[in-house]
Amino acid sequence: MSNIVLRTNKLTKRYKKNTALHAADMTIYEGDIYGIIGRNGAGKTTLMKIITGLTNATDGEFELFSKTGFAAEKERKRIGCLIENPAFFGNMTAYENLKYYAIQKGITNAGKIDEVLELVQLKDARDKKFKSFSLGMKQRLGIALALLDNPDLVILDEPINGLDPIGISQLRDTFHMLNKEQGLTLMISSHILSELYAVANRFVFVDKGHVIKELTKEELDLECQRCIVIRTEDVQKAVVILENQLDLTDFKVVNEKEIRIYADTIPSAGINKCMVDAGVSVSEIFESGITLEDYFKSLVEEA
């Protein structure tokens, strides 16, 4: 298992009567591209704001690079982030804005600014004033700032907002490249599930301030994969039948009442007949397979 980059423990944020984040627990490992999925107002930004020090938690704590409390705050230097809208000085160019932050961060390598501008496809706009930028360009500059000092963890809140399809694709490739080649850990939030799915390798679903589920991409694929769902009171006996009589191995016991069969060699009617013949009471059997959106909806409804 990789090192833990960030772990939250019952992180809570209350604004007067409204609880924006409720006892959120999550873990990000080194090398993860961690996707935070949730609707608008689900608590994604609040979570990121707490980690980056833009707001204080009402309760709970977080561990950043194995440090907690004041020591964790010092580790924020290892974070690059873009939270909500990118903010820069309108009367300064893209290069000057990044130079300002490069000086703040003590970056002496003058080439680093052009390097990150190239990474986000803004090299041609380096001498344009920020106030003349389109929404997509502003977003890219925000990402460039997040990457400026080779951070160990990059936190990006809705980074693809305002980007055109080609821009989104380029950014996705950039994230993958940084993750693979530099071992960069990324935490990315979005409500566009398909895009997040294309980038991340681990996911957390957030709704109404609650962390509903945290899972890997493989687990998510399994959850959404086409399968036959059997619901029965006697899972143990059903498993024996699947293995011994139907010779199936590609299935998963989801809980004490549900089995999912991913093999498509036997139709559901045949499986049902075998179960009934062996005296296993099947309460439900149906074919399933859902989209990411439907999966998210089902999680939200369950919560």
Next chain:
Amino acid sequence: MLNMWKADLYRMVKGKGFWLFWLLTLITFAISIGTKSPGGISLGAGLPDTDVKLDVAMAAKNYTFYFLCLLPVFSIVVADFGEKTWKNTISSVISRKSYFISKCSLALGYVALVYVIANIGFYVGNRLVNGEEYASTTGTFLKAVFRQLPLFLGVYAVLLLLAFVVKKAAAFNAIVLIFPFIYTAVALTVYETVSKSFAEKYLLKYELESSLGKLAVLQDNLYFRNCTILGCGCIVVSLILGYRIFIGTEVE
């Protein structure tokens, strides 16, 4: 901290405010030196009738810097809040505490520095152009300027507090530009309607324009002591209050 100062100075010279400050200062100085009479922005506060030379008389008009020094302070602090760029700094560069200390120390330090440098510039320019007849001794002139500094910095500490509280460029500008007029209007209203002695003893006596004038030309040590205590008090209270407010601020 040093990197923060360097970054803000880099940004300051990229902005118009830095150059506008020196341009307006030079124009004011040039006119005063050329006409051999002190000039600057005034709300009409009467200055003591004393026999001082042009440089000290000009120092008595240093109220102009209340308006001119808004430009660098705006650039260092207010623009960061106005553009919401401060979130970039506190999220991954330094803590809020260091941010506050860095901004306040640079703003007050810079204001003090340009206040002194600009005044010395006038002193040298006046001496070179108009000669000894219009120039005081260096000691007399520096004493006039440095006696003003604690009160002036006290007022600027209050402006910094305001910047950290309102965090909106337009609101900050409106308040600081209107405040001197409102203060004078209130003081005069109190003088006319409520209590003449209270207005004279406190409100009008410590009004910034007349205070700077008196500190420059009068050798009243008791008044200087009171102004220094007032200025230092403003600095301490404003910085403590500003820090407490800023630490608990949410980023919108």
